[in-house]
Amino acid sequence: MANVRTGSRGRRTTFNSASARHQVGRGTEEEDSRFRNELSARQRDGHCPIPITFRTMSQPPEGEQTNVRHSCDVEPNGESEAARVERLGRQRPEKLGSLWKEIGFVFSIAMSQALTEYFVSGFTVIVPTIVEELEIPAASTTWPASVFSLVVSAFLLPFGRLADIYGGFPVYIAGFVWFCAWSLIAGFSQNELMMDFCRALQGLGPAAYLPASLTLLGSMYRPGPRKNLVFSIYGAMAPLGFFAGIFFAGVATQYTMWGWYFWIGAILTFLTTLTAFFAIPNDFSEHRNSEVKMDWLGSVSTACGVVLLIFAVTASSHAPNGWATPYILVTLILGAISLSAAFYVEGWIAAQPLLPFDIFRIKHVRPFVLGLLFTYGTLGIFLLYATLYLQNIMNLAPMMVVAYYIPLAVGGCLLATLGGVVLHRVPGTVMLAITGVAIIVDSLLFALIPNNPNYWAWIFPAMICATIAVDIVFNVANIFFSTSLPARQQGLAGGLANVLFHLSVALLLGFADVVAIRTAYQGERQSYKNAFWFELACGATALTIFMGFVRIRRAESDLTADEKEALKAADDTAPAEDKR
Structure with missing residues (x-):
């Protein structure tokens, strides 16, 4: 720590990467010169990872004394700023005072991902039963499955803005309470209209709590290995929730009644809401004087x-x-x-746009967003048409379908958790390449699958590739958006990350349905395979975009977006002669 007593001449402003704010000190020109020479020497010796800029500003009030901390300062214990940033990237956040508090926080947030996937994946298993019992016409079969993702994608950004205005905690809790209520009601649906209505209103719950969950995660953790691990746990809950969905859907349709699928989900949602209320720090007061407005x-x-x-x-x-x-x-x-x-x-x-165009000035973000739109929806295509193929073509019982999906769930949990270990070692571009190849392989296997296929030769590798495809890119995207945007826009980061997923699912699933219906004259088996060919085309397009136009580095310990923003502002306002 450099302690500088100020005099009466000159003014010096530097950036503290730890607190992400400008601090002002004053000194004589002779003191300034010695200070610059000392810092320049440290920079030449490799002790200063962050460029230092100096500038002279207007004279401050007399008698002011300020402690100045520079980005290349060495702590009293000999720790460099680079080592300090690395250490902070591995530490538990101060707001989570104990390990148990952090476990409760991470569990509560991660369950938002699991429960959303529960109501996406499991519903595809009960669709044939619901269509029969509620007498839903064939032309309307897609709606109960797609209206959920449609509503989620349409309202994610507005709720993300509400999370930036009021804080993640109140929006998160409100979303879960709403979701619990409509999950309970959906189990009592008596006809197609009531089912579609309940599924649509269900979608407002995830639209609220998904961006709020990423707001809480993104603002709680600094860039670094600990944040990577937590986001990977968050991603791992997607395949776990997916498997829980198809498991309870299979049990409900085969042994009880389909309504229990919704009621079990409502029970899990209630328990998560209760845990979240006590485990998540309430950030409402921090946003009380927020200048963010609703668009x-x-x-x-x-x-x-x-x-x-x-x-x-x-x-x-x-x-x-x-x-x-x-x-x-x-x-x-x-x-x-x-x-x-x-x-x-x-x-x-x-005045404050819902989706500021500035976000698209982030390097590589435009092709990355386009590639994600071609990537995420392939999971929806795979889940729906693989389930339909297993049930309608291979005539498997619901619980056997559940067994066939076990590799996808287990592999997804392992891969997502492993991502927390490798994301700060492997460039994101490499991970995106693996994603594109995995989509091509899983769709190709089902597109070419023969009659009476061998499970281990065709279905097992397809399931493994499907989980590789979605879990890797999900972690890369969440960390990229969360790290690239400042704390005041973490709701936007969460909203954008999730709106791309659900919008892509709803959109590509709609186009896949068009492909399947338009080729129905070729027979049910071939129409399903044509949907997988469409998935392959989407995966190949995404791979081309990622490899040609996107470069994402390793997710290492680093300054936060706020700190980088403040450092850039300090550098931009420095006079040219002081930058030399």
């Missing part, structure tokens, strides 16, 4: 545009005249107009 115009236009557009895509394959059906054309045009209006509002009208 209502952008929220409405974006949500309407997404809903109308995906409705047109999904319903077109079942409409009497396809895309030429009047209501399909109307919803498609209205959706395009609404999204165009949202683009204009976000770019030129909103």
